[in-house]
Amino acid sequence: MLTIAGRTFQNRLILGTGKYKDFATMKACYEAGSVEMVTLAVRRFDLSAKGDDNILNWIPKGMALLPNTAGCYTREDALRVCRLAREALETDWVKLEVIGDPLSLYPDGEETLRAAEILVKEGFVVLPYINADPILAKKLCEAGCAAVMPLGSAIGSGLGVQNPYVIQILRDVVGGFGLPLIVDAGVGTASDAAVAMELGADAVLMNTAVAEAADPVKMARAMDFAVKAGRLAFEAGRMPRRLYASASSPVGGVVGKG
Template structure:
């Protein structure tokens, strides 16, 4: 069940975020409930210089890896600046690259993301780009040296689930040929969405709002953990074929005569 990114192994394939929780204590409880080993942190949205309990870093368990992200950046230059600041402040070369192209939909700007990824890879970053579901772009990001590709399931925070299953299958085929992971990022609303993403072959799922805005966040965090495990097991098992007509589940041999 291990997920390997840039040579680093994670036993849990679920990644959570840090935003929208009612308080840091709830956020921390969700991390424990989901058993996550990596969380993504929006660098420009938190005061990393805050003291004591006001500093979010003091609420993230030390055994959980930090994946700083460039959330809120709308240009290549802005994303590069935030990534470099994150490396300096958090002492990590890992970055979740986000360059948003539209303030209303929050869809990524693919061209700016690709160019920023190329620059960051050359600067020694381990780049995990958040992008629209596009197999051609996925190939270019792999060629650029990214450590993974993270296509959206649907718009950030929409909870609409996986809206592009066939496209994700194509992206999976591309990144697998480079021996890189595909992590579905954004749009997951409930556990069945996470399970579906994994059943399609995703190597991991990154989500946040579905847990943070749930009626009982810690229960939803646990549900997401189970869903990712179940989806991965189903993918590895290979589902039965779909049939137009019924197929008896009991053997026909030895049937008692009329």
């Protein structure tokens, strides 16, 4: 089970709310993936929408909602959006994103850290989105964040985990504080999600990989299986890598020639 800030989840797959062709497809993906938490870009949420035009009416009751600060480029913008989310959505949980570059969409680590420190003091449950940076991760843990969410690769790239060794280091750093590590961004297909989990991630958050799949509902189901399989493989412990072959059949007791 995945535990974040005292709340327990059975499923380690987290999905977003963007890029789906319609809300009905989005909801079907949540059901196919058995997800229990979704993230919502507050700046793209229409507070005045009614009925079926309101995205909240398509998110199953009881599902954890994680507002995010997507589209924010300064700590001031991110803080304002978080406070708005608290009032509008009645939750202290936030996925903190402060983007540093409009082309690569890589996060600004310094601004993210400063914003996180303020939000924690204001009582928010902060899940920061960062580059795969162990030093920044350590500082965010020390600041009181509830989890750390490093990217596997650039947002929407579908390139998978580009530096698996750093993810393993991050797992040790964040795990040392007793906090979850959630790989966020870059997953393109089920095998990418499985790799992230095999490296020791506690969960995987994705959006584009499902929403832009030829069949989003089938992909959501595949991601559910992949995350579960990857976690089982991590817990089982993989065999050591060897340069040379190692016979799968024992050599002891082999019947000799004549």
